[in-house]
Amino acid sequence: MEPRPVRIGLRIFSFGVMAFLYIPLVVIVMASFNASRIPTWPIKDYTLHWWSLALHDQTARTALENSFKVGLAATAVALVLGSAAAFALSRFRFFGKNSLSLLLVLPLALPGIITGLSLLSVIEYLSLTPSLVTVAIGHSTFCIVVVFNNAVARLRRSSSSFEEASMDLGADGWQTFRFITLPNLATALVAGGLLAFALSFDEIVVTNFTAGAQQTLPLWIYNQFRLPNTAQEVNAVAVFVIALTAIPVYLAQRLMRESGGIGGRG
Amino acid sequence: MSTPTASAPFGARRRLSAFFYRHRWLKLLALLIPPLSWIVVVYLAALVVLLATAFWQQDELSGQIIHTFTWDNVRTVKDDPTLHAVTRQTVQMAVLVTITDILLAFPLAYYMARVASRGVRALLFVGVLMPLWSSYLIKAYTWRLMTGDAGTINWALAKIDLGPLHIAFSTTAMWLAFTYIWLPYMVLPIYAALERIPGSLIEASSDLGGRSWRTLRSVIMPLALPGIAAGSIFTFSLTLGDYIMVDLVGGNKTDFLGSVIFRYQGIANDLPLAAAIALVPVIVITIYLLLVKRLGAFEAL
Numbered sequence: 001m002e003p004r005p006v007r008i009g010l011r012i013f014s015f016g017v018m019a020f021l022y023i024p025l026v027v028i029v030m031a032s033f034n035a036s037r038i039p040t041w042p043i044k045d046y047t048l049h050w051w052s053l054a055l056h057d058q059t060a061r062t063a064l065e066n067s068f069k070v071g072l073a074a075t076a077v078a079l080v081l082g083s084a085a086a087f088a089l090s091r092f093r094f095f096g097k098n099s100l101s102l103l104l105v106l107p108l109a110l111p112g113i114i115t116g117l118s119l120l121s122v123i124e125y126l127s128l129t130p131s132l133v134t135v136a137i138g139h140s141t142f143c144i145v146v147v148f149n150n151a152v153a154r155l156r157r158s159s160s161s162f163e164e165a166s167m168d169l170g171a172d173g174w175q176t177f178r179f180i181t182l183p184n185l186a187t188a189l190v191a192g193g194l195l196a197f198a199l200s201f202d203e204i205v206v207t208n209f210t211a212g213a214q215q216t217l218p219l220w221i222y223n224q225f226r227l228p229n230t231a232q233e234v235n236a237v238a239v240f241v242i243a244l245t246a247i248p249v250y251l252a253q254r255l256m257r258e259s260g261g262i263g264g265r266g
Numbered sequence: 267m268s269t270p271t272a273s274a275p276f277g278a279r280r281r282l283s284a285f286f287y288r289h290r291w292l293k294l295l296a297l298l299i300p301p302l303s304w305i306v307v308v309y310l311a312a313l314v315v316l317l318a319t320a321f322w323q324q325d326e327l328s329g330q331i332i333h334t335f336t337w338d339n340v341r342t343v344k345d346d347p348t349l350h351a352v353t354r355q356t357v358q359m360a361v362l363v364t365i366t367d368i369l370l371a372f373p374l375a376y377y378m379a380r381v382a383s384r385g386v387r388a389l390l391f392v393g394v395l396m397p398l399w400s401s402y403l404i405k406a407y408t409w410r411l412m413t414g415d416a417g418t419i420n421w422a423l424a425k426i427d428l429g430p431l432h433i434a435f436s437t438t439a440m441w442l443a444f445t446y447i448w449l450p451y452m453v454l455p456i457y458a459a460l461e462r463i464p465g466s467l468i469e470a471s472s473d474l475g476g477r478s479w480r481t482l483r484s485v486i487m488p489l490a491l492p493g494i495a496a497g498s499i500f501t502f503s504l505t506l507g508d509y510i511m512v513d514l515v516g517g518n519k520t521d522f523l524g525s526v527i528f529r530y531q532g533i534a535n536d537l538p539l540a541a542a543i544a545l546v547p548v549i550v551i552t553i554y555l556l557l558v559k560r561l562g563a564f565e566a567l
Contacts, residue, residue, distance in 0.1 A: 002478060007381050014377040017370050017449075018390065021397045024408040024446065027418050031411060077304075085301035092294045100302070102564060107309060109499055110551060111507020113524050117531060117544050118312035121319040124331060124537055141309050144301065173283035195399070202401045204510060209531070218403050225407055225514060238404040249399040253392055 025242070031235045060237060063220035070132055070207075070216060071200040074139035078196045081140075082147025083189060090155040104148055107141040115141060116209030123210065130212025138210045139203055143196035150192030150252075151185060158184050187255040194248035194255075202245055217241065319541040331537060339542035349526070353546055356523040359437070360505040363444040364452075367501045368494055370445070371452035375493075376486075378453075379460035391457070398450035406514045409443035413515065435517030443515040444505050451504070452497035459493025460486070495563035502554055506547050523547050 002010070089101055107115060119138045123130055162184070166176040204218040211219060221241070224234040286293045323336045343349055378390045397405070412418040414434045423429030433439045463486060471481040509524030518525060523546055531540035555563075 002381065006478065010373055010377040010381055014374045014382075014390070017374045018393055020370070020446065021394065021449065023418075024405060024412060025397065025400065027412060028404055028408040031408075081301035081304050084297045088294055088297040088301075092290070092297075094294060103305060103310075104301075109503055109555065111503050111524070111547060113507040113509060113527055114316070114544055114548060115309070115312070117527065117540060118309075118316040120531065121315040121537065121541060122312045125315050125319070137308055140304070144305070167287070172280050173286055174279055198399055202399075202403070204403055205507075208528075218401070221403050222510070225403075234407075238401065238407070242400045242404060245399055245401060246396060249396065250392075253395060 028235060028242075029239050057233070059215065060217070060220055063215045063217045066132055066214060067201055067217040070136045070139060071197045073132075073136040074143045074200045075193050075197045077136070077140040078143035078147045079189060079193050082144045082192065082196075083151045083185070085144070086148050086151035086155055090152055091160060105145055108145050112142075112203075112205030113209075116206040119206070120209040130210055130214070132211075132214050134210045134212070135207055135214065135216065138206045139200040142203075142206075143200055146196045146199060147189070147192035150188045150195070154185055154188035191252035191255040194252040198245040198248045198252075202241070316541050316544060319538050320545055321542075322538050324536055324538050339539045340545070342539065343542045343546065348521075349543065349546075352521045352523060352526055353550075355520065356506055356547075357550060359441065359444065359522070360502045362441060363448065363505045364498045364501040366441070366445045367449050367452040368498070370449060371456050371497065372490070372494070375453050375456035375460055378457050379463075394450045394453045394457075398454075402447065403510065403514075405447050406443060406511045409439065409446065409511075409515045413439035413442065435515070435519050437516070437520055440511060440516045440520070443511055444501075444508070447511070448501040448504055451500035452494075455493040455496040456490060457493075459490045459496075463489050492562035495558040495561035499555065499558060499563055503551050506550060 085104060089097060089104075115138065119134065120130075122128075123134060128134065162180050163176050166180045167173075171179070202218060203216075204222055207216055207219060208222075215223075217237075221234055221237060224237075286296075319331070320339055321335050321337070323332050323334060323338060324330070325332055374390075374394075378387050382390060413436075414420075415430065415432060417434070419433075420430040423431065433442075467485060467489075468481055471485045476484065507524050509522065509528040512518060512520070512522045512525040516522075523543065527540050527543050530536050530543060
């Protein structure tokens with residue numbers, strides 16, 4: 001047990017770090033209601049003007065739609081491939097298993113600019129046209145990792161004896177999968193899928209290289225930041241985006257609670 | 267229990283299932299081939315094409331990439347003193363951000379894992395997780411608002427009769443923003459490592475006469491090290507490749523590797539040279555990964 005002054009010191013320090021994590025988020029939410037045309041602090045007047053402007057912006061809406069399409073496609077690919085990889089790596093032993101699990105996390109360990117530029121080189125090499133499809137393919141690389149991490153965490157904690165019992169009692173492979181394995185894994189997959197979607201929905205580094213003329217919501221926001229006098233509208237969209245990604249993350253956290261938290265990006 | 271088994275006990279499905287059960291390696295292949303081939307085709311092949319592109323040349327008139335081998339791009343990268351300076355600057359920032367994040371994250375993770383009550387721990391865990399998943403762009407942009415001359419930081423400083431700081435679009439602003447944005451990536455693996463240390467180990471240390479400091483240094487630190495190393499992969503590598511923050515918070519006043527790569531690709535439209543520059547962070551990160559692998563970082567990922 002730590003001495004009392006140390007514990008108090010740790011508590012104060014931790015509180016400070018948490019404040020450091022949350023103050024910027026509070027600032028951005030307040031800024032989205034700032035009535036001033038130029039971003040200033042402190043905020044003198046509050047308005048809903050930027051919110052209504054953002055709500056009626058057609059390019060923002062198209063970008064939002066694109067982000068949904070890309071996120072859903074990347075998540076679907078990630079769910080199938082990520083859970084298959086998780087099964088293979090946690091229920092089997094084979095040569096090269098460790099290098100394979102390392103290969104799987106590589107898209108998260110290497111910076112996005114490398115993934116982005118690599119995919120662009122391929123697009124260039126094969127003379128493809130960048131589109132939402134290339135964006136979704138790019139996103140799938142890191143979405144797979146997120147689903148994989150969540151599924152593996154669950155599979156490691158649940159023993160395979162239930163599956164063996166099911167087989168002993170006369171169920172075939174499909175029935176065992178359908179009635180034992182899948183229900184056990186379901187919440188982990190939902191959590192992984194939600195996180196993968198949230199990650200794709202927010203991604204800009206890889207997207208910037210693979211989107212061509214298409215815009216996703218982060219790209220739209222990034223372009224707005226560079227134009228003068230539009231930042232306030234973006235703040236409103238920003239808060240909307242924070243809320244929209246917070247919901248899946250919160251749900252995922254609840255779903256994974258019983259298996260010790262989500263194995264998010266790490 | 268009627269539904270599952272009643273359907274077709276000796277049907278084709280059953281035979282197929284039995285076949286797969288007898289040939290487990292076939293089941294493994296069926297599970298492994300789709301994700302493996304996707305990763306090889308989409309990710310590894312793309313990395314290979316990136317490497318190849320670094321050795322191709324660009325037709326100056328048409329801008330077309332000609333697939334003939336040249337050392338030119340790599341030589342340019344190797345001999346350009348500005349790029350050396352940019353590399354040094356970027357690596358310095360990545361190291362600085364990593365160290366700051368360790369200093370901030372370790373006490374917090376320690377408090378979460380070993381001091382806080384269950385309820386507080388759960389609250390802090392979600393509290394660290396939420397900023398990690400909220401929009402990267404917007405967090406970056408907030409730091410632009412906060413570090414401006416008329417921003418939140420100077421406003422707060424004026425309240426306590428300090429400041430103003432002129433850190434708008436400076437490397438200091440970027441250091442703050444990078445430290446902020448990657449902090450959760452450091453807290454979570456350290457927390458996971460600390461949480462796994464059995465309490466009996468710490469009791470044993472104090473029974474054997476180890477004081478708090480000695481226990482921290484000789485028992486807790488060595489066991490937390492893989493977690494710190496795992497977190498540092500993220501803080502180091504994400505800082506090394508970033509270009510959005512350099513633009514939004516740094517105002518592109520200081521060149522970083524990421525921003526130079528992006529500029530050569532996007533504005534100069536010279537993909538082969540951009541690819542050659544991109545080899546620099548790839549090499550730096552590979553070296554870094556080999557270093558932290560010795561600390562057990564991959565087991566703690």
